[in-house]
Amino acid sequence: MDVLTSFERLSDEEKYEHFMKRIEAGEKIEADDWMPEEYRQTLIKLISMHGISEIMGALPEKEWVPKAPTLRRKLGIMAKVQDEMGHGQLLLRVAEDLMKPYGRNREDIMQDLFTGRLKFHNVFHMPAPTWGDAGLIGWLVDGAAIMTQTNMLKASYGPYARALQRICAEEVFHAQHGEAIIMALAEGTEEQKALIQDSLNRWWDSLLMFFGPASADTTGSSKQDITVKYKIRSKTNEQLRQDFFSKYVPRILSLGLEIPDETMHYDKENETWVYQQPDWNEFKNIVKNNGPKSKDRLDLRKNAYDQNAWVRKALSPDNQAI
Amino acid sequence: MKTVEEAKQDASYKSALTELLYQLADDDFIVAYRGSEWLGLAPHIEEDVAFSSISQDTMGHATMFYQLLEELGEGDADHLAHGRTPAERKNAIILEEVNGPGHYLKEPRYDWAFAVVRHYFYTLAKKIRMESVKQSSYEPLQHVAVKVNMELYYHHMHWKTWFMQLTGTQGEARERMLTAVETVLEDFGGVLTLGPKEDEITKHGLIEGEEFQRKRWLQEIKPIFESLNIEMPKALGMKRGNGRAGEHTEDLDSAIDTLTEVYRQDPAATW
Numbered sequence: 001m002d003v004l005t006s007f008e009r010l011s012d013e014e015k016y017e018h019f020m021k022r023i024e025a026g027e028k029i030e031a032d033d034w035m036p037e038e039y040r041q042t043l044i045k046l047i048s049m050h051g052i053s054e055i056m057g058a059l060p061e062k063e064w065v066p067k068a069p070t071l072r073r074k075l076g077i078m079a080k081v082q083d084e085m086g087h088g089q090l091l092l093r094v095a096e097d098l099m100k101p102y103g104r105n106r107e108d109i110m111q112d113l114f115t116g117r118l119k120f121h122n123v124f125h126m127p128a129p130t131w132g133d134a135g136l137i138g139w140l141v142d143g144a145a146i147m148t149q150t151n152m153l154k155a156s157y158g159p160y161a162r163a164l165q166r167i168c169a170e171e172v173f174h175a176q177h178g179e180a181i182i183m184a185l186a187e188g189t190e191e192q193k194a195l196i197q198d199s200l201n202r203w204w205d206s207l208l209m210f211f212g213p214a215s216a217d218t219t220g221s222s223k224q225d226i227t228v229k230y231k232i233r234s235k236t237n238e239q240l241r242q243d244f245f246s247k248y249v250p251r252i253l254s255l256g257l258e259i260p261d262e263t264m265h266y267d268k269e270n271e272t273w274v275y276q277q278p279d280w281n282e283f284k285n286i287v288k289n290n291g292p293k294s295k296d297r298l299d300l301r302k303n304a305y306d307q308n309a310w311v312r313k314a315l316s317p318d319n320q321a322i
Numbered sequence: 323m324k325t326v327e328e329a330k331q332d333a334s335y336k337s338a339l340t341e342l343l344y345q346l347a348d349d350d351f352i353v354a355y356r357g358s359e360w361l362g363l364a365p366h367i368e369e370d371v372a373f374s375s376i377s378q379d380t381m382g383h384a385t386m387f388y389q390l391l392e393e394l395g396e397g398d399a400d401h402l403a404h405g406r407t408p409a410e411r412k413n414a415i416i417l418e419e420v421n422g423p424g425h426y427l428k429e430p431r432y433d434w435a436f437a438v439v440r441h442y443f444y445t446l447a448k449k450i451r452m453e454s455v456k457q458s459s460y461e462p463l464q465h466v467a468v469k470v471n472m473e474l475y476y477h478h479m480h481w482k483t484w485f486m487q488l489t490g491t492q493g494e495a496r497e498r499m500l501t502a503v504e505t506v507l508e509d510f511g512g513v514l515t516l517g518p519k520e521d522e523i524t525k526h527g528l529i530e531g532e533e534f535q536r537k538r539w540l541q542e543i544k545p546i547f548e549s550l551n552i553e554m555p556k557a558l559g560m561k562r563g564n565g566r567a568g569e570h571t572e573d574l575d576s577a578i579d580t581l582t583e584v585y586r587q588d589p590a591a592t593w
Contacts, residue, residue: 055362055370057371058361058362059362062361062362062426062427063427065358065361066355066358066359066426066580066581067580067583067584068584069400069404069584069585069593070370070386070404070585070593071381071384071385071388071399071403073593074381075378075381075382075385077453078377078378078381079356079373079378081361081374082371082374084374084376085360085361085370085374086366087372089367089368089370089371092367099349131584131593133510144346173514181593183591184593185593187592189588189591190593191587191588192588192591231326271437278433296427296428299429300363300427300428300430301362302363302364303364303429303430303431304363304364304430304432305430306366306487307430307432307434308363308364308365308366308434310494310495310498311365311434311488311495312365312366312496313494314487314488314491314493314495315365315487316405318491319491319493319495321345
């Protein structure tokens with residue numbers, strides 16, 4: 001009798017126990033392996049949200065692709081947004097494999113985005129009205145993304161962990177690209193310096209929200225306990241936010257910028273950063289597609305989808321060649 | 323074969339050379355911009371990845387051509403890309419044309435058929451030009467052509483695939499493609515011309531003449547058109563004028579406005 005057959009004879013509880021032992025031993029789960037429903041569902045939600053956020057994330061920067069002020073900056077931001085699209089594609093492929101047993105595919109992901117069932121990251125609902133924002137997004141939003149993503153580099157689900165390896169490597173370039181824009185502005189004219197402070201003020205709350213609420217008490221729901229249990233991630237939202245402060249607060253201050261939170265300080269005794277909580281009700285509202293730019297960006301995506309319906313039709317297998 | 327220094331010392335040669343370089347640089351600069359406006363709007367995500375990569379390569383080519391101009395003493399490459407008025411630009415008119423009604427951030431009604439046809443036809447013309455300048459009398463241009471050609475190979479394959487696939491189907495897709503072919507051809511002569519200074523450009527052995535380029539282009543497109551049952555063009559027109567002579571449309575004015583919005587805030591600043 002081979003191993004597969006004997007595994008299939010196990011009860012669901014026994015399969016679950018076997019699964020948990022595997023992930024606790026640091027083994028990777030692959031797309032065809034048995035996995036608990038809760039695990040599959042959590043991964044689908046997490047990875048399709050991550051993938052679609054990469055795609056929607058190209059839109060705030062889209063405005064600045066042609067407007068970038070030099071040829072080098074144009075090439076830099078073009079490379080960055082291209083990477084983001086590539087990440088989106090890579091992640092959606094991972095999500096598609098997980099959705100396969102439910103008979104769902106890419107089309108469903110796009111439809112879920114349009115109907116609001118599938119959410120995208122809070123930061124990508126926000127306006128990016130100046131070139132300073134283009135720099136700040138690369139520097140701090142991508143910087144924050146590196147933190148949440150490296151937190152999942154050892155994820156128990158193999159295909160996701162492997163996609164993240166590549167994504168994180170590229171995100172490091174994005175953060176450097178953003179930092180280079182910010183450094184040039186910081187060393188520039190008074191007007192250029194003012195651009196960065198203005199962007200920082202605009203993005204501060206969104207950056208805090210990026211890591212999600214500290215616990216489910218704040219917003220009524222949080223998936224972080226489940227993702228920790230299944231070894232998809234290791235640190236909690238609050239730990240990540242604290243890491244972000246430790247890394248970036250000193251850098252922000254060293255550029256002569258002010259943190260737009262007077263209460264912000266490091267409590268040496270408790271070894272934590274003390275800060276003003278952002279408005280978590282506003283956060284809930286934003287991710288429900290009620291943010292300042294949610295509608296515009298969804299419209300842009302939806303519009304492209306509708307405009308190109310004829311192309312999809314022409315490419316579909318049942319269309320006849322001449 | 324001439325080096326930078328030798329070119330600088332020969333006024334007639336330099337004038338013909340810079341004319342050609344402005345055409346090459348301005349064509350790529352504007353068509354890369356039109357490509358980048360498509361970001362996030364392509365028919366599927368895989369195409370968004372591929373198209374944004376092509377636009378990025380193309381902007382890279384424009385940068386290399388502007389740098390060749392900078393080496394010849396024409397001024398800073400960033401200034402050449404951002405600081406020149408539309409009337410000073412030498413790009414072909416078909417490359418400046420908008421992707422469709424609407425704005426790249428607001429209600430774009432872009433036409434994928436037009437995008438495929440324009441990019442395919444242009445890439446083919448560019449391939450012919452780059453092959454020609456591999457034998458150019460100007461050595462630095464030869465080197466750039468070798469680099470550009472490596473990437474161009476993939477661009478050409480990409481657009482040709484789209485062109486064949488969409489035109490080779492029945493119904494709406496074919497109709498849209500044929501309409502786009504007609505539109506692009508009306509102004510496509512503007513890509514294949516070397517403009518008012520053609521004689522000087524060819525006299526100095528910088529690139530083969532426009533008659534040769536047109537023939538090559540038609541020769542390359544012929545088997546493609548035949549396999550798709552499309553009539554060969556009777557003419558490659560310049561319906562709206564000759565961009566090489568500085569004739570342009572309002573589409574270029576607004577494109578340059580967008581491309582230079584931040585640069586104009588302070589052209590002297592370091593960005």
